[in-house]
Amino acid sequence: xxxxxxxxxxxxxxxxxxxxxxxxxxxxxxxxxxxxxxxxxxxxxxxxxxxxxxxxxxxxxxxxxxxxxxxxxxxxxxxxxxxxxxxxxxxxxxxxxxxxxxxxxxxxxxxxxxxxxxxxxxxxxxxxxxxxxxxxxxxxxxxxxxxxxxxxxxxxxxxxxxxxxxxxxxxxxxxxxxxxxxxxxxxxxxxxxxxxxxxxxxxxxxxxxxxxxxxxxxxxxxxxxxxxxxxxxxxxxxxxxxxxxxxxxxxxxxxxxxxxxxxxxxxxxxxxxxxxxxxxxxxxxxxxxxxxxxxxxxxxxxxxxxxxxxxxxxxxxxxxxxxxxxxxxxxxxxxxxxxxxxxxxxxxxxxxxxxxxxxxxxxxxxxxxxxxxxxxxxxxxxxxxxxxxxxxxxxxxxxxxxxxxxxxxxxxxxxxxxxxxxxxxxxxxxxxxxxxxxxxxxxxxxxxxxxxxxxxxxxxxxxxxxxxxxxxxxxxxxxxxxxxxxxxxxxxxxxxxxxxxxxxxxxxxxxxxxxxxxxxxxxxxxxxxxxxxxxxxxxxxxxx
Amino acid sequence: xxxxxxxxxxxxxxxxxxxxxxxxxxxxxxxxxxxxxxxxxxxxxxxxxxxxxxxxxxxxxxxxxxxxxxxxxxxxxxxxxxxxxxxxxxxxxxxxxxxxxxxxxxxxxxxxxxxxxxxxxxxxxxxxxxxxxxxxxxxxxxxxxxxxxxxxxxxxxxxxxxxxxxxxxxxxxxxxxxxxxxxxxxxxxxxxxxxxxxxxxxxxxxxxxxxxxxxxxxxxxxxxxxxxxxxxxxxxxxxxxxxxxxxxxxxxxxxxxxxxxxxxxxxxxxxxxxxxxxxxxxxxxxxxxxxxxxxxxxxxxxxxxxxxxxxxxxxxxxxxxxxxxxxxxxxxxxxxxxxxxxxxxxxx
Numbered sequence: 001x002x003x004x005x006x007x008x009x010x011x012x013x014x015x016x017x018x019x020x021x022x023x024x025x026x027x028x029x030x031x032x033x034x035x036x037x038x039x040x041x042x043x044x045x046x047x048x049x050x051x052x053x054x055x056x057x058x059x060x061x062x063x064x065x066x067x068x069x070x071x072x073x074x075x076x077x078x079x080x081x082x083x084x085x086x087x088x089x090x091x092x093x094x095x096x097x098x099x100x101x102x103x104x105x106x107x108x109x110x111x112x113x114x115x116x117x118x119x120x121x122x123x124x125x126x127x128x129x130x131x132x133x134x135x136x137x138x139x140x141x142x143x144x145x146x147x148x149x150x151x152x153x154x155x156x157x158x159x160x161x162x163x164x165x166x167x168x169x170x171x172x173x174x175x176x177x178x179x180x181x182x183x184x185x186x187x188x189x190x191x192x193x194x195x196x197x198x199x200x201x202x203x204x205x206x207x208x209x210x211x212x213x214x215x216x217x218x219x220x221x222x223x224x225x226x227x228x229x230x231x232x233x234x235x236x237x238x239x240x241x242x243x244x245x246x247x248x249x250x251x252x253x254x255x256x257x258x259x260x261x262x263x264x265x266x267x268x269x270x271x272x273x274x275x276x277x278x279x280x281x282x283x284x285x286x287x288x289x290x291x292x293x294x295x296x297x298x299x300x301x302x303x304x305x306x307x308x309x310x311x312x313x314x315x316x317x318x319x320x321x322x323x324x325x326x327x328x329x330x331x332x333x334x335x336x337x338x339x340x341x342x343x344x345x346x347x348x349x350x351x352x353x354x355x356x357x358x359x360x361x362x363x364x365x366x367x368x369x370x371x372x373x374x375x376x377x378x379x380x381x382x383x384x385x386x387x388x389x390x391x392x393x394x395x396x397x398x399x400x401x402x403x404x405x406x407x408x409x410x411x412x413x414x415x416x417x418x419x420x421x422x423x424x425x426x427x428x429x430x431x432x433x434x435x436x437x438x439x440x441x442x443x444x445x446x447x448x449x450x451x452x453x454x455x456x457x458x459x460x461x462x463x464x465x466x467x468x469x470x471x472x473x474x475x476x477x478x479x480x481x482x483x484x485x486x487x488x489x490x491x492x493x494x495x496x497x498x499x500x501x502x503x504x505x506x507x508x509x510x511x512x513x514x515x516x517x518x519x520x521x522x523x524x525x526x527x528x529x530x531x532x533x534x535x536x537x538x539x540x541x542x543x544x
Numbered sequence: 545x546x547x548x549x550x551x552x553x554x555x556x557x558x559x560x561x562x563x564x565x566x567x568x569x570x571x572x573x574x575x576x577x578x579x580x581x582x583x584x585x586x587x588x589x590x591x592x593x594x595x596x597x598x599x600x601x602x603x604x605x606x607x608x609x610x611x612x613x614x615x616x617x618x619x620x621x622x623x624x625x626x627x628x629x630x631x632x633x634x635x636x637x638x639x640x641x642x643x644x645x646x647x648x649x650x651x652x653x654x655x656x657x658x659x660x661x662x663x664x665x666x667x668x669x670x671x672x673x674x675x676x677x678x679x680x681x682x683x684x685x686x687x688x689x690x691x692x693x694x695x696x697x698x699x700x701x702x703x704x705x706x707x708x709x710x711x712x713x714x715x716x717x718x719x720x721x722x723x724x725x726x727x728x729x730x731x732x733x734x735x736x737x738x739x740x741x742x743x744x745x746x747x748x749x750x751x752x753x754x755x756x757x758x759x760x761x762x763x764x765x766x767x768x769x770x771x772x773x774x775x776x777x778x779x780x781x782x783x784x785x786x787x788x789x790x791x792x793x794x795x796x797x798x799x800x801x802x803x804x805x806x807x808x809x810x811x812x813x814x815x816x817x818x819x820x821x822x823x824x825x826x827x828x829x830x831x832x833x834x835x836x837x838x839x840x841x842x843x844x845x846x847x848x849x850x851x852x853x854x855x856x857x858x859x860x861x862x863x864x865x866x867x868x869x870x871x872x873x874x875x876x877x878x879x880x881x882x883x884x885x886x887x888x889x890x891x892x
Contacts, residue, residue: 168631171594174618175625176645176694186644190635 023380064147069154094300100212434468578751593618624691
């Protein structure tokens with residue numbers, strides 16, 4: 001690859017990438033002017049709690065997702081039992097369930113007035129105070145519920161790591177005197193370690209980023225702390241500094257994830273299809289195994305979804321309130337999806353045409369946002385936009401005698417910028433994969449057949465890229481629809497989305513009203529999961 | 545040392561190996577050759593204990609390890625295996641791979657053994673590397689060292705050179721043969737390449753359609769093939785129509801050929817006589833003439849395709865400075881020492 005020089009035409013690209021990196025820079029630059037008295041106050045009061053809860057939550061969710069995901073992958077890869085083929089895909093469904101929504105659902109189910117406790121009281125004649133029942137709205141409850149919806153990250157990676165190991169490796173172990181069980185612990189598991197670490201790191205990032213669940217459960221963590229410091233105490237710098245702290249924790253995880261991914265590259269090469277020797281489990285034991293493997297699916301998806309469906313006030317389906325929510329959410333998510341996919345396509349072509357290291361690095365950096373908690377991004381977007389608005393307002397009044405007010409920070413522009421920072425990686429990944437299939441030799445072949453560059457774009461690139469573009473649109477659309485904390489912070493006044501409204505209603509203990517928008521999000525969220533299933537199914541059947 | 549008697553291997557109801565018997569004495573190297581799908585790898589996997597046998601017995605050092613009713617698990621056989629894709633453990637270093645099977649020994653013993661093996665396979669100083677940092681040939685050597693480390697009773701090699709380029713194959717085959725001989729290891733290798741088999745083996749078994757067609761020394765296979773398949777599979781050759789004059793001589797269009805040993809064919813039988821390219825000498829003085837159909841330059845030699853008498857085709861390996869044009873008639877002198885005749889009626 002020849003070294004290319006930076007050209008002035010790259011300037012817009014660099015500017016856009018710079019804009020996307022701005023929130024992170026703002027957050028970290030807040031550390032340059034630490035507000036000592038505020039930190040002393042925080043340290044003396046809530047910071048130890050925030051930090052401890054955040055760390056416990058992430059560690060607990062990491063462990064839970066690791067155990068659940070790995071053991072499910074082990075069952076699916078090494079055993080054949082009734083329903084296994086369908087179950088291997090159904091186990092991905094909890095991915096469609098945002099953590100804050102499973103939290104509402106289980107609260108409704110397990111609260112004092114919920115069906116479970118009511119049933120227990122009816123059965124045994126107990127009354128309030130007669131019995132002990134674990135509190136859902138607690139750190140432990142948050143760990144359990146987040147693990148239930150985040151285990152698919154580990155499960156997916158562990159499954160492909162296990163399945164990609166050649167049966168020859170097991171035979172090599174046998175020929176060297178080890179049993180299959182010893183082989184699992186000495187080779188299979190250690191070889192899957194990078195995949196397990198990657199999946200666990202992703203789950204832990206989500207746990208660090210969670211705002212909806214912990215806020216609803218009243219567990220003070222760094223994310224809720226950032227909100228409180230900003231709104232409750234009016235300390236914008238303090239909030240930014242807490243954000244920087246949270247970000248540092250996440251960056252450590254990103255490093256871990258990237259390092260493991262590099263190792264993954266060495267561990268699995270060539271093996272495209274699985275020839276693993278599986279253990280056939282028939283009869284009653286087979287059904288027991290099915291039941292066991294079904295449990296996470298039931299608890300992580302079926303039960304909470306049914307509970308929401310039962311709570312939901314279906315009559316509200318046609319109410320203008322609900323339709324307005326739908327319109328807000330869908331139009332916002334669609335706008336963001338179109339914007340981000342267009343942006344990603346542009347950046348990918350930029351990457352393809354210019355291999356300058358600075359361009360490469362900046363685009364890679366701008367894709368880091370996927371790991372940064374929405375709360376942090378919101379703070380990083382809000383601070384500079386508010387500053388800019390205030391300056392503009394001042395200038396406009398001074399020179400034109402009009403007040404511009406909050407031109408950007410209180411509008412959809414701020415929201416779109418935050419979504420761009422957070423979800424650009426999703427769009428980039430999809431478009432890059434699509435563009436990767438168009439080999440440079442195809443361009444050259446088309447040119448040699450007499451096509452102009454524009455014709456090449458139209459007749460070769462567009463048709464080949466279409467599936468990737470549609471996929472990226474769907475993924476970004478759903479991610480934006482599910483996003484809670486940044487939307488909550490940055491939305492224009494009185495502008496409600498499904499996620500925000502269901503959160504507000506649930507916080508007001510109006511679970512029944514929250515159920516319908518929540519369920520809508522879950523149903524729309526099924527789209528990408530089905531898409532993922534289809535893509536993986538295709539990939540796994542190609543090998544045979 | 546290794547003895548197979550009437551082995552059959554089947555996957556579900558599909559029989560892939562039928563009625564295979566052979567033995568190998570201690571320190572000998574046997575090769576199984578055959579086209580793909582001939583059952584040679586299945587046979588190897590049965591010896592390793594990865595597949596069960598349907599019929600027959602496999603004995604190792606006189607111990608019954610596989611029969612239709614009994615099967616010693618692979619991990620208890622002490623049979624080393626070098627896999628086609630090496631199956632090295634990517635999460636372990638070279639040294640850790642080699643010492644993997646030495647888990648019953650203490651650290652010092654393991655280390656000494658690893659050093660010794662690294663030296664044996666010519667990889668001194670590479671113990672700390674990871675597998676992905678090695679070339680294909682080096683990985684092959686690690687696979688061999690790993691299989692040899694626990695001092696197995698028998699070593700199995702499944703197409704061990706298929707992933708390497710031609711130059712490396714030859715030198716590695718020689719090296720491995722030397723190492724096995726030096727250690728006195730009994731080994732069975734599977735390959736589809738007869739040149740590899742010639743380079744490695746004391747005994748070669750030719751497999752086809754799940755059956756062992758012939759078990760013999762390389763010389764026997766080439767000069768005394770047991771049937772048409774072996775004659776065709778091993779080396780190059782053409783079949784020439786002939787008539788047995790008596791059990792020791794055969795009449796063909798190139799004249800009468802004799803051998804002292806009588807064949808089991810009776811006078812008058814119509815036969816096909818196997819003629820190898822090196823059986824036909826090029827001799828400008830010879831009155832016997834043949835028409836050049838095509839020629840292929842082979843460096844030191846030129847391989848001529850010739851048409852003789854009644855339109856039959858034979859090949860002739862001539863020194864390459866003998867240049868003749870296509871269509872030209874050249875003099876040939878057949879010298880056939882071993883008569884390999886297959887009666888027309890019988891097949892195979």
